[in-house]
Amino acid sequence: MVDNTSAAALRSILDGRWSAVRDEVRDSLNSADWATPTEPVPIADYRERTTSQLLQLLREPWTRAGFSAQPGQPGDIGASLTAFECLGHVDLSLFVKVGVQVGLFGGAIAGLGTERHHREYLDRIAAGDLLGCFAMTEVGGGSDVANLGTTATYDPGRDEIVVHSPTPSATKDYIGNAAKDGTLAAVFAQLVVDGTSHGVHCVLVPIRDEAGQPVPGVTIGDCGAKIGLPGVDNGELTFDQVRVPRDNLLDRFGRIEPASPDQPSGAYTSPIESGARRFFSMLGTLVRGRVSVGGGAGAATRNALALAIRYALVREQFNRPDSDDGIPLMEYATHRRRLLIPLARSYALALATNDLVANLHELQGDSGGEADEGAVRRLEERAASLKVANTDHATRTIQTCREACGGAGYMWENRFGALKADTDVFTTFEGDNTVLLQLVAKGLLTQYKDSFESFDTRAMIAFAARNVAETVVERAFGGSIIGRLVAGAPGRDADNALQDRGGQLAIFEDREEHTVATLAARMRARAGASDESDESDESGEGVDPVEILRQTQPHMIAAAWAHIDRLLLESFAAVAEECEDDATRELLCTVCDLFVYSTVEANATWFLEHGRISPDQSKAISRRVDELCAELAPHAATLVDAFGLADAWLECPLLDRA
């Protein structure tokens, strides 16, 4: 099907717009010193190693590229995010440590602070002269940021902010950089001015002195050993009436006017009137973190697939009958399915993640003016979607790869242990996947309308019950190509619809539209059932929203997944369509077909239940998956070579011993 140049051609497609920075990472970090060690390292040593790697890395030009986010000088965000994603191939403790320092801590100051904060901190953070924490999560409620317990109370008499943990459950938990390295923390807390709470804001609080000791009022705990990420010093922070200057409030979205004769207690002002919208604007600054976590998980998954697929090509199990010729694992149909289906999805995810990074780059980068709110909202929804898709795929696929390598996969030296353990928390942090899926579903329900912006379940249901008559998917990636493909398709109901890229797109769109529309109808029915007396009730009073949520939650999750699969296909289809080299396009199209058919197969129950495919078609789809796996098996080495993984990142005895 293809010649030997295909791996290079495919790699250039996967590398995408910021391929140069990928090459830089490949070249500069291609050594055992950088790659995850192939024997367990005690936590204390691993932490030292990771801190030292972090500081060394901050001297590399490309890590600074996108970070000097002073207004007007945003840097090359796409390059920075791409480089960061590549760290997911190298070592995940380092990936997270960099993410905490640069993405979260630095990102909070860049995104939530104003010019004086940028001036004072950003260069020192970028250079590693100031190490810090992003202190959001609390013991009491991981995902419920709006209800954080920590308080930041303005004291007009001393013109200071008093940061306090009023209950044990308000202790900040799992905070990266807290146990060992951080000296300054960006603390999320309920801001209280003049006796009124104005919701969650972020305040800079010193936590360690020059000697590395906790400052008075701050108690620092060490989370100790985790399942993975041994190089990241997660810790706990508890604040006992800790005073910081008023200037330490990151005040882009809300500021404190000092006490004056008119306002003896000071006053709170904000450029955003709605508390809910302000809250979501602040959370929106997390979007880079979500994009990055998804990207890093995707990168680590490609490492695992490269190891398992290369092993399957050389490792033999059982002999041909009456022969001493062994049968390579890749010859077995189940083995092909186990590895090549996730491989196809990894391609889809990598390409969609590239699109998302470009999307973010355009929106937050050198666009000059402020992006419109709809575009920001869409970006956030896609970041959440791909964070879930990438991390869910990582957890399942790395496990599969370990199992596909049998006993050898269980030896620490062969890397699956670290890959699995380190990525395991990715489904949880930067937004728990289940919570994010609901967020995505809510976004689909409201079609990004401004009238519904909060997590408030009651408002959402009231809205869904009235306004969502029919949904229309909004194409995310691929632009006009997708429209053209769909327009030329034979129609989703045709027997041959799945054989046509446009038909595939139409089928994926249809699944999403129908799932969202029926979700809205179901919510409407539930809301109506509990509140028939007052159909005009705008507030949804009388409905028990928790009960409705309970009844519709699995449907919401299904809608979000239908959306995610459609996003992935759009990216994949557009890239495959645009590929100019015939042989490469043919190979890429076969991988895309495997992604499509295996996704329909995995969701065949839905397609059958909704009369989208017949029982015979469903069986034919499974046969087609087998065929596509057989077609791709001879190209499996090319397909993983295209990931462009440096030798040192995969170096292990596994392949020697096959």
Added chain:
Amino acid sequence: MVDNTSAAALRSILDGRWSAVRDEVRDSLNSADWATPTEPVPIADYRERTTSQLLQLLREPWTRAGFSAQPGQPGDIGASLTAFECLGHVDLSLFVKVGVQVGLFGGAIAGLGTERHHREYLDRIAAGDLLGCFAMTEVGGGSDVANLGTTATYDPGRDEIVVHSPTPSATKDYIGNAAKDGTLAAVFAQLVVDGTSHGVHCVLVPIRDEAGQPVPGVTIGDCGAKIGLPGVDNGELTFDQVRVPRDNLLDRFGRIEPASPDQPSGAYTSPIESGARRFFSMLGTLVRGRVSVGGGAGAATRNALALAIRYALVREQFNRPDSDDGIPLMEYATHRRRLLIPLARSYALALATNDLVANLHELQGDSGGEADEGAVRRLEERAASLKVANTDHATRTIQTCREACGGAGYMWENRFGALKADTDVFTTFEGDNTVLLQLVAKGLLTQYKDSFESFDTRAMIAFAARNVAETVVERAFGGSIIGRLVAGAPGRDADNALQDRGGQLAIFEDREEHTVATLAARMRARAGASDESDESDESGEGVDPVEILRQTQPHMIAAAWAHIDRLLLESFAAVAEECEDDATRELLCTVCDLFVYSTVEANATWFLEHGRISPDQSKAISRRVDELCAELAPHAATLVDAFGLADAWLECPLLDRA
């Protein structure tokens, strides 16, 4: 639905016939000294700990119960296996270490040796005075035992056996007890007498001297760190022309006659003429190991479920609208599904494993005479089935439980790390799950007929192509109860079939029968397509069996799973039916219903494709799963209390901090 006595009543049902020994383990090992440590322990220390626990344990009366397997004194096998299963709740390194010493090493001598071996070794093994290895797996081919490379060649001149590793791929690998403790190894090797190979046999080879040093000719490697099981000293063994007396051959199934004037090179004799049958008789001695690995995985999974479910009952996430009342995780529909569906399957697995242990006890225990071959074959098939079912469930469920506990689940102290890492290899060892599923499928195809006993693919296909016209499931567990329930059922096609236990059984049986019958038909078609010229050809010549296997392998796997689900339902249905206490039975029946409906839901594609359910029925089944989860949620604490887990085994900060 039930009163507070239910947990005790349920526990007594789950504990089963050997409940007394479960109580003994609960009482004697209920301390932090025995339970898995909640902080990481360096490998060297963990190995010391586990060796010392092993020796201490071998002094407990119940570990010896089933082990003194001298003919005529088989001990209480059921009690021994049950006690061993319980170690899966305590610490999995200890579980495996005991399994290697007593089950595999001791089991090989008991099962493959004869009286003089039993007399010389078994008491010392049982007392821990002789620690040993079970050296089967080689570098070259994990699952392909028939083609092992190690040789054991009889030297008639010195009346000795020469054990040798002719190639690097013949090195024994991953051998438990090899790296540190073992002094004697039961080595599986191709036995060569008078220049002829007689297939795989087991020879006892000393590997260490009194001082713990490798004996001359034996090279011992250390596998080092693994993903989990830090307390097990896995190693490599290479033999360079190592000589042992002829008596060291474990000669129950094949012996060497010493050189004599008539037979100057010695001679090989065996009570089993067929080489294939001899090989499978030897492998049959592994059945206890498979039963135990399944049981241990099931036990560890119940630990994880108990932690995650107790957490979900107290941990709150988000508040009710306009309220400070938090919503416990167990109130969320998706969270219920995540935890309660695996919980129901864990019940099914625990009950089926109890049945299997009783089955093995009857067959290998004090039955006096030799069991008939069909019964042995059925036992082996069920052991393989439940090994796969339990270990697959463990890998997926422990992962789910970790994720369901969010960031807390990621902290080492909360036990999921060790549970996940330690059980991760269970899908691989004692028979890789994919290989075992094919073994099960082959057994289904041949309906246990003696005419087809080997792994030989060609013979299997030739057989399937001719002999399997229609399959009839052979009921495994539950005896006459199942027959009665099925007889009284409304028939599998009736709308209400799923509401009736007999109807459920009929539906599960139908899925298995149909899947096996179509598999046979497919093989027949494939074989016919490549060999139309000679329909009477007994040998299947002309067929490329590897190609046929490739094309039918996913179907084989599907058939095996259909069989497994049916086995599980039979055990569960019989136990639920026999329960005398009304309230307990009602609760147990609801759990069984959830197992049934969630299993049908998970396989809905098959039921839809084959016209067994309509699209509307399929949707109704999903709604019923939601309803059953809602019915069981208030009883979740009772359901996990019934596991009877000692406090020390679950002790961790997770529940305190909720």
